[in-house]
Each structure stands twice: as structure tokens, then as C-alpha cells.
Amino acid sequence: MANSLVNIQRSVSCEIQNSWDFLVDRLDDVDLHPMGAKDVLVKILAAPINPSDINMIQGTYAILPDLPATGGNEGVAQVIEVGSQVTSLKTGDWVIPKDAGLGTWRTAAVLSEDDVISLPNDIPLLAAATLGVNPCTAYRMLCDFEDLKPGDSVIQNAANSGVGQAVIQIAAARGLNTINVVRDRPEFTQLSDRLKVIGATHVIKEETLRRPEMKELFKTCPKPKLALNGVGGKSATELLRHLQVGGSMVTYGGMAKQPVTVPVSALIFKDVKVRGFWVTQWKRDHSHDGSAFRDMLDELCSLIRQKKLTAPVCTEVNLQEYRRALDAAMQPYTSAKQVLIM
Template sequence: MLIRSLLHRAIHEGTILLRNHQKCSTVWRKTHHCSALIYREHSHDIQTVRMEPLLLPPVGDRSVRLHMLAAPVNPADMNMIQGSYPILCPLPAVGGNEGVGEVIEVGSDVTSLRPGDWVVPIDAGFGTWRTGAVCEEEEVITVPKDISLLGAATIFVNPCTAYRMLHDFQTLTPGCTVIQNASNSAVGQAVIQIAAALGLKTINIIRDRPNCAELIDELQSLGADYVVTEEEVMSTGLHRVFEEVPKPKLGLNCVGGLSGGLVFSNLDYGGTMVTYGGMAKRPLQIPAKSFIFHNVTLKGFWLTQWKRKHKEDKAQLNAMLNAVCDLMRGGQLSAPHCVQTPFHQYTHALQATVQSHGRKHVLIM
């Protein structure tokens, strides 16, 4: 009778009785509910994403329960929902790949995390657009709490991509130049700031827009040396810029199409262009003469692949994260310009991400 009434209360309160096979004892473990942004099919229609209640599994010996604090809406998240990203989650899926959560509860065998820690998911596909999560200890990595909440929520994808691309493809010394397109993107803003901290000069291409002067000021205040529109590069070129700084050894292409060609054709002899995004959804237009006469190299970069390659090597992951956090602490790197959006207003954030000239939106749970 007592057991039956306890069981009834347990089901009512979301607590379930589990047998812990390893220790051969019976333990009470509590389940919780959270709210999550779930999609059940791949579609370009953002109405496919709906807020739903989700039952979280109980915390196991090696798992942790998180309260998600903030999570950005990135273009790659939308590509995953649309079904056009190279890795897709089994459906139904919770949206979002990046975000910061606070550890609320840890399993008995968890050694690296404590309640109160801030953590971010290591791999893509975590499903960060939710108020709570239960995951394995190894799925997340700690971020220090002395950086801003927005900084923590947006640190492990875009700034780390910028950091890797500035370090892994060309030997760049202070005074060298880097050219990029989509310079106002979150990656672009991080490139400007990390490059400035390294003593590099940046040439930053943006798309023309009604408030162009405002955007130029904004990027210059981050440390951009030159900000030019695609139209200016096409009509007058960068001759004036190259009277002041050397031609770039490194080009970063987030767009493809004609814009990628503008980055490529302005590289120095022996330079490298790294493509990390395809925002224009158009094939790269590349002049043959840059290959023939300038010996320029084309490369690609995908942070997810880099992280997967180094997933056993927490020291490498931590070294990158610490370097980026140090820049944030030192005031040399800030979170991207963004709009903080209450979680329940998620449709607004998704809509803005698929629009031209939209601001980055960060969901606040």
C-alpha cells in the first residue's frame, strides 16, 4: 500500500524508481520537464519549429543536468532545420547547436563538473534551444564565469572558427594583412578583433545597405582597418589600400559566388583563401589568373570536424577555449553585436536569422 502510494506520488511529481544495476541497490531518481524548440520535419518554413514540453531522463551516474541560460540562433542551425547541413539530427529534434548552460545536478561518478559550473556543448547537434538538458559529462566543456553570459553563449563556434583560421593556414606576423567577406557576421567580427590583437591588418568586405556608414563605424570600432563594400571593390578595386598595407596572405570566404572571387583575386602571391561558409548559396567565381600567376591556394575549414578530430584531446580544446577567453577578459574580443530575445519570442529570432542584414539573435531562457 505504501509502495503504491509512493509510486503514484512519484509519477505525479515526475520522480521514477530505477534500479541501479551497477550498485545493485534501488535508488530514487527524479525526472524533470523542460521547454524545447522542436522540429519534426525538415523545412524552410520556420513554423515547423514549435515550443513543446520535453521530459528529461533522470541523471545517471556519469551524466549531468543543465539549466540552459542562453543560446544563439546561427545560420547553421537554420540549415539543419532545413535539412541542408552535412550533419542532421534524428527527427524529432531540438534546434540549436551552441549555448551555455549551468550545471544543476551531477551524477555520482562525475568528476570534472560541479553544480554551478557554466558549460557549453562540444559537438554539433546538442539541441541547445531548451530550458533544461541531461547529457553525459564528456559532451560538455566548462567555460569560466568571469566572461559575459552572451560571450559564453557564443564562444565555442564563431570566435573559435576565427581563431583557428587565423592560426592554422598561413604564418602571419604583425603587420600582415587578412581580407574577408561577410565581415559583419559573428565570425567576421571575431576575425577583426582577434586579428587586431595579433597585430594584423584587416580588409573587410560587406554588402551595401541603407545604413552602411553606421555598420562601417561599428566594424571600425572593433578594430577593422578597412571596410569596403562589394560594389566598391568591383568598381575601384583595392589599389589605394595596397599603397598602405601589404597584399593579404590570408583570405576568409564566408559567402562564395562573386564575393568569394573578390577575396581570392586580391590575395598576395602564394596566399591562401579559406572557405568556411556559403551564405550566397552560389558556386565560387574564381579568376584563372589568380591560380596561374599568383599561385594562390584554396582550402576549406569546418570547426565541427576540427573538434571531432580533437575530441579526445581535451588539452587542445581547452587551449583554444582559454586563448579565446583570455581575449574576452582582456577586452580584446567581445560577444557579437546581437539582440537578446526572450525564449518564448523564438519565432522572431528564427525569422531574423533567415533575413538579409539581420542581427544575430541570442535566446535568453
């Protein structure tokens, strides 16, 4: 059976070749691996282009696959056929990768049953395709660093990013206030309105962090226990200034490509805790205890069904047009996430 599969189905994948120094990508026809007893054949339905995918192609990411490699670390697929010893999945199931590095920018793949985790297929396709990285990052950062209770506050920069929007929505569903910092831009008011519609309590520009308006804001909103930093540099230092005594700042990205600078007095006298979070590592640390991942996905899917968590604004692009999607994903101030549709 495995052989016939190879013959009847060919995978089209966006492949990265040669050096990591620059992007050398092309669309290739690749034979599928023969299927083993514990493998599943999946059809990839949709796969986003995340900033970390770009970093991986550029060779600047913490994990790099052997070359040539298929790009893409996230996406949703449908099980087409299961091996004879597969127990956790059946034909028709939706699945997402358990770990980074799977190579999701392709039409089909033969994967080990253990490489994927199932997802209910009653949620929107784009929500499923973008669930495994950003909402999971947002969810864990809101759970694992500070004990947040309804009425508490969270401050974050990059509030318009995929993680940022998930933070706003998950926090709102829990009754948490969010103070959302975005870079100034001509359409600031529209962006602010859009983020408030999905649950943001406050939306402010970076420069407001240094202004007396913040005092006004904190008259009605408690100082944040948790700061989420996807930027680094000055922006991170400004977040720290507004943190409660004993609060935590968690860094999950460094868009500004500058380190996090922490005043000594904030560490000693304000007891701020400066931490980092990487969802890939979290998944690896919890790979032998599937229930934590399962529980998180169940809760996130429940929020999606209640329309409390939606996919970020996405631009759907056919896999054949992947190069245009990559170009768009690398533009600054991109609000829409590029999602490859197979």
C-alpha cells in the same frame, strides 16, 4: 536520484518535427532523461540562433539529427547536478557543447559529462553563449592556414557577420591588418565606424574591390596572405584577386548560395590555395586531444576579459518567443544575432 530529477524538472524545448522540407517547430514539454553516473544535469542559460541552425531546420545542412529533434547547436549552460562518477565538472560550472547537434534550445538537459567542456563564468553571458562557433571559427582560420605575423593583412567578406566580427577583433589583438568587405547599405558609414571601433583596419563595399581605390589601399597595407570567405560567388572571386602570391582563401560559409569560382591562372601562376573550414569537423578531429580546444577557449576568454573580444550585437529573446527570434534570424542584412534566454 535520477528519477526524482525527471519528476521535479521538465524541459521546455523548441522541437523540430516531421519533414526537413519546411520548418515545423513547436515548444514542447519533454521529460528529462534519467541521469546516469557520468551525466550532468544542466540548466541552459542562453543559446543563439546561428545560420547553420536554420540550415539544419531546413534540412540543407551537412549533418541532420533524427526527427523529432531539439534545435540549437550552441549555447551556455550551468551545471545543476553531477552524477557520482563525474570528475571534470562540478555544480555551478558553466559549460558549452563540445560538438554540434546537442539541441540547446531548451531550458534543461541531462547530458554526458563528455558532451560539454567547461568555461570560466567570469565572462559576460552573451559572450559565453556565442563563443563556441563563431569565435572558434575565426580563431582557427587565423591560425591554421597561413603563418601570419604582426603587420600582415587578412581580407574577408561578410565582415559584419558573427565570424567576421570575431575575425576583426582577434586579428586586431594580434596586430594584423584586416580589410573588411561588406555589402553596400544605407547605413554603410555607421557600420564602417562600428567595425573600426572593434579593430577593423579598412572597411570597404563589395564594389570597391573592383575599383582603382584598392591600389591606394595597398600603398599602406600589404596584400593579404589570407582571405576569409563566408559568401561565395563573385564576392569570393574578387577576394582572390587581391590575395598575395601563394596566399590562401578559406571558405567557411556560402551566404550567396553560389559556388566559389577560381580562375585557372590564379591557381597555376599565383599559387593561391583554396580551402574550406568547418569548426564542427575541427572539434571532432580534436575530440581525443582536448588540449587544443581548451587552449583556444582559454585564449579567447582572456581576450574577452581584456575586452578585446566582445559578443556580436545580440537581441535577447525569451525561449517562449522563439518563433519571433527564428523569423528575425532569417531576415537578410540582419546585424543582430538572436539569442534565446531560458
